Amino acid sequence: MxxxxxxxxxxxxxxxxxxxxxxxxxxxxxxxxxxxxxxxxxxxxxxxxxxxxxxxxxxxxxxxxxxxxxxxxxxxxxxxxxxxxxxxxxxxxxxxDDRAPPETRRSGPEIVPVPLLRMLDSMRGQPAYVLGRRWDVLAWNRAAVAVFGDYERLDGDARNIMHMVFADPDHRRRMVDWDGLAPASLAMFRADSVRYAGDPDFERLIAILKAASREFRAWWPKQEVLRPFGGHKRIDHPGAGRMVFEYTSLAVAEQPDMKLVAYTPLEEEQTIGKLDRLLASLDGRPEARGAAPRDMPSPGRRLTRPPA
Known part of the structure; x- marks a missing residue:
């Protein structure tokens, strides 16, 4: 019928x-x-x-x-x-009326909501971070530092997922399945960035990636697009060895261009035990960290544990 x-x-x-x-x-x-x-x-x-x-x-x-x-x-x-x-x-x-809603092009600093920072802080056994409209890493938790490295040491365009994937050799070495994950990440980034075509920050990042990566130069003109999806990610950690995570990307309702990416450790490769040991080695360091956009005054660059 x-x-x-x-x-x-x-x-x-x-x-x-x-x-x-x-x-x-x-x-x-x-x-x-x-x-x-x-x-x-x-x-x-x-x-x-x-x-x-x-x-x-x-x-x-x-x-x-x-x-x-x-x-x-x-x-x-x-x-x-x-x-x-x-x-x-x-x-x-x-x-x-069965029409696609008008797309909103946002500008200015991206501030991670305090409840989301609290959520990051509570995810002690799951590496997680918050991405902004350009896939800049805006906030992260202690488990993400243990697995992926300290984002606090990165600044400007370097604290961007696409930059890490294509222009950061250390990050690339950690990604066991880089050959499959990198083109998929690029296609998802293109789909997310369509609202910001011509934006100077996006154009600068794309130019940097073209100069830094022959793969990016070859794949970007193909115009491939994908919507976000989850799956498994295998990591070669320099201290813990092979680790396997199930990852997912969740939209933030109050911030349409913001997303939470979370990694759940699996039993495979004894990942849960390895993550526990990595976290133990970070005792005494802040639980949840974050960073404000590049153009925010220096006193506000770090977002640590949210107020109670």
Whole structure:
């Protein structure tokens, strides 16, 4: 049985109801219109929303009635602006119309939320770090230091996962399956960075990687893209030997361009015991560390244990 027509009808009704609810919560003075005469119903009139969005009143009325009309992306954006929708509401509006939400291009410093730092601190048996929009390592825990090295010793572009994969010989030597992981990482990075095409920070990093790595120079023009996925990663640790982890990448809800990457040690190669011994060797060092973006003043460059 084909359920597509019923699904389409349900979406149109939900779209209409959402538009109506957003219109009814606004007063004329909220959008710079005179209050006018007494109103029988709450909120703006349909013709007022149509005027603000630059569309016809009849056509807008059809949208609120759930008729089978399809607004363009430009009209959806105009309606979102007219109805004073916040980013979450705008995304909801686009998804109800079965369209991809508008992509937001962020700028400025990236600050790791304190609850996420607390989570890192509590993950004592799992190496984990937080990546920013450019895959810079923004925060990490003690277990990550034990397995991958101290990110505190890296600065600027060097504290970036793509730079570590393609331009850091020590990091490359730790990755047993580099030949398979590196091209997959590059494809995921390209998919994540599409919103920032032309951004100077991204372009500088790409230029550095092209100059440093023949593999990056060969693979980048292929335009391969992948969405994040989990799997197993084998590490050749200089002190502990072969270690095997199961890794996963989790999006941070409050920060769309931020992700938590966590590595769970497996029994294979006695990884759990090896990690315990590595952590014991780090006794006395801070549990969770992090770093602010390159352009943040030096007093704020280190994020240690979050306040209680």
């Amino acid at each position: 084909d359920t597509r027509p019923a699904t389409h009808d349900n979406r149109r009704r939900a779209f209409a109801a959402f538009l109506r609810s957003r219109r009814e919560r606004l007063a004329p003075e909220d959008v710079g219109l005179p209050p006018g005469l007494r109103r029988r119903t709450p909120g703006l009139r349909r013709e007022e929303v149509a005027l603000l969005a630059g569309v016809g009143t009849t056509w807008y009325t059809w949208l609120e009635q759930g008729r089978d009309v399809r607004p363009s992306r430009e009209v959806l954006s105009a309606l979102a602006k007219a109805l004073r929708l916040d980013p979450t509401e705008t995304r909801h509006l686009f998804l109800l």
